[in-house]
Amino acid sequence: MFNTEEAEKYDTQQALDFIIDENGNLQFIVAAVAGSKLGLFGGREYVEIPWNYVTKIGANVIVVSADKDKIKRARA
Structure with a gap:
């Protein structure tokens, strides 16, 4: 997964989680x-x-376009 706004790569080797309403x-x-x-x-x-910031889903990559104030960060 890659964020085009922040030029940051996210680790998709780990399982992705989804929050569903x-x-x-x-x-x-x-x-x-x-x-x-x-x-x-x-x-x-x-x-x-x-x-809603996910812009494209491909076979090997998910592309998002979100600036840093739209992204919530946490440490575990």
Whole structure:
């Protein structure tokens, strides 16, 4: 997965998660930031991107276009 606005690659080797509302609509896509192993225990940084910023889905890549104020970041 790649973000064209921030020129940032997200790790799709890890499973992607999707947040779905009560009506079954996709709301967010959650992915690990590529190369973000943090700390002694291998913590990672994750991003939560609103689904409406997904611009293209291909066989090998998902392209998003969201600037940093639209992306929620978390560490786990």
